[in-house]
Amino acid sequence: xxxxxxxxxxxxxxxxxxxxxxxxxxxxxxxxxxxxxxxxxxxxxxxxxxxxxxxxxxxxxxxxxxxxxxxxxxxxxxxxxxxxxxxxxxxxxxxxxxxxxxxxxxxxxxxxxxxxxxxxxxxxxxxxxxxxxxxxxxxxxxxxxxxxxxxxxxxxxxxxxxxxxxxxxxxxxxxxxxxxxxxxxxxxxxxxxxxxxxxxxxxxxxxxxxxxxxxxxxxxxxxxxxxxxxxxxxxxxxxxxxxxxxxxxxxxxxxxxxxxxxxxxxxxxxxxxxxxxxxxxxxxxxxxxxxxxxxxxxxxxxxxxxxxxxxxxxxxxxxxxxxxxxxxxxxxxxxxxxxxxxxxxxxxxxxxxxxxxxxxxxxxxxxxxxxxxxxxxxxxxxxxxxxxxxxxxxxxxxxxxxxxxxxxxxx
Numbered sequence: 001x002x003x004x005x006x007x008x009x010x011x012x013x014x015x016x017x018x019x020x021x022x023x024x025x026x027x028x029x030x031x032x033x034x035x036x037x038x039x040x041x042x043x044x045x046x047x048x049x050x051x052x053x054x055x056x057x058x059x060x061x062x063x064x065x066x067x068x069x070x071x072x073x074x075x076x077x078x079x080x081x082x083x084x085x086x087x088x089x090x091x092x093x094x095x096x097x098x099x100x101x102x103x104x105x106x107x108x109x110x111x112x113x114x115x116x117x118x119x120x121x122x123x124x125x126x127x128x129x130x131x132x133x134x135x136x137x138x139x140x141x142x143x144x145x146x147x148x149x150x151x152x153x154x155x156x157x158x159x160x161x162x163x164x165x166x167x168x169x170x171x172x173x174x175x176x177x178x179x180x181x182x183x184x185x186x187x188x189x190x191x192x193x194x195x196x197x198x199x200x201x202x203x204x205x206x207x208x209x210x211x212x213x214x215x216x217x218x219x220x221x222x223x224x225x226x227x228x229x230x231x232x233x234x235x236x237x238x239x240x241x242x243x244x245x246x247x248x249x250x251x252x253x254x255x256x257x258x259x260x261x262x263x264x265x266x267x268x269x270x271x272x273x274x275x276x277x278x279x280x281x282x283x284x285x286x287x288x289x290x291x292x293x294x295x296x297x298x299x300x301x302x303x304x305x306x307x308x309x310x311x312x313x314x315x316x317x318x319x320x321x322x323x324x325x326x327x328x329x330x331x332x333x334x335x336x337x338x339x340x341x342x343x344x345x346x347x348x349x350x351x352x353x354x355x356x357x358x359x360x361x362x363x364x365x366x367x368x369x370x371x372x373x374x375x376x377x378x379x380x381x382x383x384x385x386x387x388x389x390x391x392x393x394x395x396x397x398x399x400x401x402x403x404x405x406x407x408x409x410x411x
Contacts, residue, residue: 001376002359004189005196006367009203011212012184016363016372017199018191020356026092026192027357030102031364033187034180035082036159037152037220037298045159046176048079049123049168054086056115059108064101071097079157082297083368089357092193096202102188103206106181111174120165127162135238136408139305146232147246147301147404151223153294182213187367191360223248223299230404235411240287241308242408243317246301247397249293253369258381259393260293260302265341266333266390267291267304267324274324275304285312285320297369302397314407325398333387345382 004018036047054077055064068075073090088098131137140156148154159165188207190199226248250256268275268291279285289306308317353359366375 009208013207014187015203016189017196021193026095027089027360028098029087029189029360029364031187032084033185035080036157037081043164044155045165048157051077051079052119057110058105059110060104099202099206107210123165127158143406150221183210184212184215187364189360189364191356226402229400233407235409238410244406245304246404247402249302249397251299252297259389264291285317328394333390338387346379349379
């Protein structure tokens with residue numbers, strides 16, 4: 001059970017406080033409700049670019065890292081297609097430094113041609129190194145637009161075209177900041193050796209005077225139902241042939257998400273999972289294989305990916321995967337296998353509650369989805385499921401007409 005208190009500032013900033021005196025540390029986590037799905041299709045990669053720009057200094061603080069390091073703090077951030085999340089860990093006694101830094105850059109990020117040029121180059125280099133110049137690096141640049149035709153999930157967080165970042169202007173980034181980086185579009189979570197009343201005072205002092213702004217209204221195009229199988233073949237200088245299969249599935253808040261999550265564990269969680277035992281260990285068709293979900297807020301993807309063993313042709317590998325999926329669709333999962341998978345999910349979630357940072361990030365995410373208190377009933381949503389639920393969901397997801405298959409072939 002993760003206990004917390006909640007209050008909202010007059011400017012719309014939601015604040016959650018988790019008091020935990022088992023540690024002398026504290027976490028300050030700021031989640032902004034903006035991700036790659038909120039970008040202009042002709043200006044993609046901006047959410048991720050902003051993750052970098054936010055560390056470039058504000059109007060009042062030239063260096064973000066230096067004052068934080070002086071008080072024993074560390075920080076980082078991540079961007080997804082749905083959110084951008086910033087976090088600081090530091091001794092609880094020095095927590096006001098985190099409030100000062102986070103509020104200052106929310107109020108007035110420093111926009112300069114120099115900072116933009118530096119971060120633009122950093123992101124461009126990341127695009128080249130991780131996505132263009134690495135074996136299999138561009139898989140998501142290919143698989144997303146294969147699976148999505150209308151929804152902005154069709155481009156990756158890094159963006160769909162390097163030129164979008166290279167051509168970003170000061171006016172572009174100022175506009176993006178003004179629209180998305182304001183109190184009404186953010187959730188602040190503070191956890192650790194802190195007192196809620198003290199945090200209220202700090203929040204009012206440091207964030208209370210920031211203009212609330214308007215929360216952007218999201219009007220994203222819905223992805224139409226996929227009615228026909230899609231395929232694409234890529235040939236590249238890679239060590240092994242690889243296969244990627246994506247299936248459309250439920251949104252994060254839907255019951256179908258939990259069913260699909262258990263299916264991914266049945267198929268590929270650990271060396272006793274179905275895909276590993278049959279396709280890696282016994283038949284030796286794949287050298288490795290995984291099944292996972294994108295976990296997207298809007299309807300996401302169930303992905304199966306694997307590297308083929310040398311000498312195995314792709315048709316054999318693909319048929320072997322479908323054989324496993326058809327087996328799942330036609331036969332109920334045994335109680336023993338099902339209980340084992342559910343126990344693993346429960347232990348994973350309990351373990352996550354031991355980390356102060358994980359608790360803070362999870363509270364922020366669940367608050368964004370509707371109510372942070374839902375975090376405490378998350379395990380139950382898995383435990384109430386039955387083998388029949390799993391079979392029904394498998395039949396809904398694993399259909400040829402719902403599949404997008406990317407074959408990555410070695411030259």
